[in-house]
Amino acid sequence: MSKSFREIIIILICAVGFLGAKAKNVSNVFPNTSVFTARNDSSITIDETQNRLPAIITDAKLLMSEVVISDFNKDTLEVAFLLSKIFELMMEADQIGGQDLEFGGMSLEDKEEFDRFNRTFTDLYTHKLLTVQNINAPIMAEKIWTDITEGIEIEMGETKFTVIEDRDGHIPLVRTKQVDQYIKYFQTKGRKQFQIWLDRYAKYKDLILPILAEHEMPEELMYLAMIESGLNPKAYSKANASGMWQFIYSTGKNYGLNRDWYKDERRDPVKATHAACRYLKDLYKEFDNWYLALAAYNCGSGRVARASKLHQTYDFWQMHSLPRETRNYLPYFLSAAIIARSPAEYGFKLPKNVIPFKYDTVMLEKSSDIAVLARVAGIKPKLLREYNPELRQSATPESKYELKIPTGAKNTFLSAWKAIPEEERFAPQFVVHRVRYGESLWTISKKYNVSIHDLAAVNKIRNRNKVRVGQKLNVPLKGGQAWANSGKRGPPGYAKQIYRVKRGDTLGQIAENFGTRASKIRRWNNMKYGSHLIHAGQKLVIWVK
Structure with a gap:
């Protein structure tokens, strides 16, 4: 273990010290560190009748540890991404908390744990993260x-x-x-x-x-x-x-x-x-x-x-x-x-050369991939997302959706859109999975490499509800690759290495071991932001000096 990584572990232990009275060691703070790390399926059993909130908080804790590592490495892109994922989980937990207890709402114990984590996380991003100062973060x-x-x-x-x-x-x-x-x-x-x-x-x-x-x-x-x-x-x-x-x-x-x-x-x-x-x-x-x-x-x-x-x-x-x-x-x-x-x-400067938020709208009948829509509009996907900040996924909703595009791009969009075959315009964003005997939400999420929380949210599965044999579940697809670089060509002066993911690995730890950043590993391996899971045995391309 490198000296720098030992220093990070010390920082992590301090960062998660909020469980003070209960946490005598790191395993108390992270009771199930496999949630966002690599592992094998054979040893995993999850009871869907249990509350989903503890699993959400555990995942948030693991992501918080990754935030600390990425912040230590000054990996601002990864920090911004991880913070957004934690807030998504916190909002999911808050939404669960709004339900009646019999339908999966928070118990008093759940609320105390949720509030405790929320306080510590708030203290982390408001006082301790150096990279937050360098990014125009939503926080x-x-x-x-x-x-x-x-x-x-x-x-x-x-x-x-x-x-x-x-x-x-x-x-x-x-x-x-x-x-x-x-x-x-x-x-x-x-x-x-x-x-x-x-x-x-x-x-x-x-x-x-x-x-x-x-x-x-x-x-x-x-x-x-x-x-x-x-x-x-x-x-x-x-x-x-x-x-x-x-x-x-x-x-x-x-x-x-x-x-x-x-x-x-x-x-x-x-x-x-x-x-x-x-x-x-x-x-x-x-x-x-x-x-x-x-x-x-x-x-x-x-x-x-x-x-x-x-x-x-x-x-x-x-x-x-x-x-x-x-x-x-x-x-x-x-x-x-x-x-x-x-x-x-x-003493402030009057804003100059600011492009006003003006837009035209296009009605979409079915779900469509953001990358396809951006290409048709002749703009970058990032800009299209800025015009439609309410979108949480890499696609528009299944039902009718009014897409906003920059003023002046509508005619170009419509003519290019009509020229695309319908099967390319409206790519399905789900596959339907029929539950078989012995399957659980966990095994199904691993089969399709999606988050168990996403799977539960898409199918509106509340707490204490089991999946039934024969039940049809919508499984969200990940969409296309987020990066144009396929990873076949690396930076000049760097040598390509193939790393096989081990059980317990996280992207942040792997990046630290190779002296690089998690965001670069994502780019080299076409790992789309929005997917955090890696699995044991997975091969990653890493470029090292």
Whole structure:
């Protein structure tokens, strides 16, 4: 074992120390380390009648250990990918938690374990990961918010303020001592991120402001999305909130945002903005006060109503009993709104050469591969995903789906699309598997090399439900290769080696042993981002100096 890898093990043990009282060694922290590592099928038995949540948490822990290794190796691409996979698992767990206990919901023990992991994971990505600073990650808005709330304590009470703007139909903008603290933060430590937010404001304003106007909502609410997510449609947080407006699963569902195998509509900037308008309109009707409505958006209307009753006031600045995060929330919002309306006045550059988010739509009747659609549109798959951030898979949904493509590309797309044979346009994204005697979700997932969680999610298999002999299951296909490089030609000056995966191996460990990065091993072996499983006996091409 190399010296550097021994150092990583020490870091890992520290990172997972959150089980302190229960974890006397690494095996306690990772009770089943085979979930995301290579192994043989013969020794595996899984009881599908058991709760899926412990398996999800175990997988998340293993991925977290891979994050630490990749961060140590400064493998930013792998860190970004692994963080997104962990958040997907956390949102899956949160969705399970919303069910009744008899249908697979969280028990009290499950919730304690889930919350414990969530706290440790949040501390890891907000304070300990060096590479997160170098990537425009979906967690950056959360990181900024954590940083600023830990450093500034808002005092409530008698407040002197200067009115910056107060017009009918708008949210009053005022400067107080507290608001000035946040403005100073954005001008110094938070400058880089706020400039990114201003660029995104320029990108999305022509999309969001008309929707706010359609619902007769104040235009300042766009700054709410700015502080919630940095106007990043793929943002996510420790509360398992997702999207530009940071809806949690239950609230999103209440306002018409669906999440399934193919898509998460909380990440659709159009649908989520309409949903946010309806939600904020309900909050404003309840309090008839925009400051209290915004506070309720952060901590819930019940808490704000109780604080108002306790203090016998509708003045936000007098509500001492509100949670610290909520007391910080309104000054945070006001500081962002004040800077964003006059960036140059506060030392920020006015965004230039920002391409606005404008699009045409094409109605697809069946599921189609993203790579095929991008080629037809004459753009890169990454750009097509940016226009359709709600898509969770490498394909569009089975049913009708309105695909967004850059303005001006529609005619080219339609003519090229019609020229493709139908069997190439609509590639099936599932195979149907009929369960045989002795099979389990685990053995079926291994047979097709898919995640057991994906298999359960696609077929809506809840906790304590067994698969039955003869039952038909939809098994998701992986789609085409993600990389053009087949791995036959390596970098100049490198020699090709074939490594046979051993039981217990992970990509991060293999990369460390060969002095390379997990992201490079993926590229050399056409391993699509979205698939993390490797198996014992698998041969990997690795290029070494």
